Amino acid sequence: MVAHLVDETRIFWSSSSDRPTPAAIRRHGAQALRLAHLIEDPSPAVVFIDCADTDASVEIEKLRIENGDEHYLIPVLRELSAGQVVSLIARGAHDAVNDEDLLNPDAIIERARAQTRLLAYARDGVTDFSTLQNHTDGMVSPVFFKDANGLYTGCNPVFERFLGIDRGGILGKTVYDVAPSDLALTYHKADLDLAADGGVQTYAAGVRNGAGIVRMVRFYKGVVYDEDGRITGIVGAMHDIGDLRGHETARQEIDEVTNHVSANLVAREGFAAVDHDRPLLERVAAGDASALARLYRLYHRRLARFLTRLTWKSEVIDEIINDTFMVVWKRAGDFRGEARVSTWIIGIAYRSALRALRDQRRSEFEPLDIDHADTMAQYWHDHELSDLLSKALDLLPVEQRLVMALAYVLGHSVAEIAEITGCPVTTVKARMHRARCKLRETMDMLGNVKCV
Structure with a gap:
């Protein structure tokens, strides 16, 4: 399966000045775009951008406007300074190289393909969190889950009804997008504490419902780990503050979900303190x-x-x-x-x-x-x-x-x-x-x- 994906990772050469595709990347299957800034198939691809005689920032922006944010962009300049590298990355490049780098591009293409496969996984929803949806749809509590960056990656219909926002208005958003800023800061601080401490977390806070009324609820949240013990996200449930039975239900449901997705890693102790960066x-x-x-x-x-x-x-x-x-x-x-x-x-x-x-x-x-x-x-x-x-x-x-x-x-x-x-x-x-x-x-x- 992985080898199949590697073979199908497409590589393109984009040149506004019609400069020929460099031979070294042609050997890896790179093809010149028929129109310099248009990728006809929307699935994520690697794109080398000829910036020898053009403004690299402008070229990146044109490709983004025409094709969205899902492609792996590598501007190619004649020479590359430290300032240009940081500036191009800030403008959406995934890598930056000069003409000399393209004389031997094997390592560049290998890592670009690996990252593009991750983009494809994300685009197709192939993540650990995709397995949560079937579990949460049948739960009686409002349930949500977020990735390690705090973006909502899913929720159940009860959560949608409580907020008065459909799933399309929740997925890919942060708490700052779906809640008033003062309440969102409360949730965000709690998420930071949970990510730092691990385990589970219970606290009370106001939540604005679909009618615009702030109701006091109790949160029950747990972290989801990958096989290396690194936190990959948060799963949470809510219930009315006075409903003790609801709290117990939320606790049991979230324990079940986090244990399922984390393959019981939540219950283990002694993860090595690895600096993954x-x-x-x-x-x-x-x-x-x-x-x-x-x-x-x-x-x-x-x-x-x-x-x-x-x-x-x-x-x-x-x-x-x-x-x-x-x-x-x-x-x-x-x-x-x-x-x-x-x-x-x-x-x-x-x-x-x-x-x-x-x-x-x-x-x-x-x-x-x-x-x-x-x-x-x-x-x-x-x-x-x-x-x-x-x-x-x-x-x-x-x-x-x-x-x-x-x-x-x-x-x-x-x-x-x-x-x-x-x-x-x-x-x-x-x-x-x-x-x-x-x-x-x-x-x-x-x-x-x-x-x-």
């Missing part, structure tokens, strides 16, 4: 642009989530993220493994954000819309507290805002924040203590509300 970073250090592209996609959402708590200006966020990956591209070889790759990358982003914030006047940054009430009251939601807390957080000094965002938006521990910021643990604790004290004072002044 280390091999990718080692490939980046060796100059593999496709590995940088994968890291970029793995971390872009996480970094953007962190940075949107500092500014809503997309151009500032994009600049900070690109600066971060420019450093990753240049300094991957300096990584010595004293911390996890994720901590190292977020540390670079932290310093880039700090520079960006210090380089601009505070007034240029729009007010934050942060609700940390969930971290202070076991995920119970309160609209008034949320609004006041949002205003109070915006008044914190930059260092304190960043530390609070690292703790309560990205869910990092004090030790991890110390590693990220390059500060002693005592300094991090002091900043967090001062931030909490300042929040109490400010919230008392704004609304005479005590912050727990």
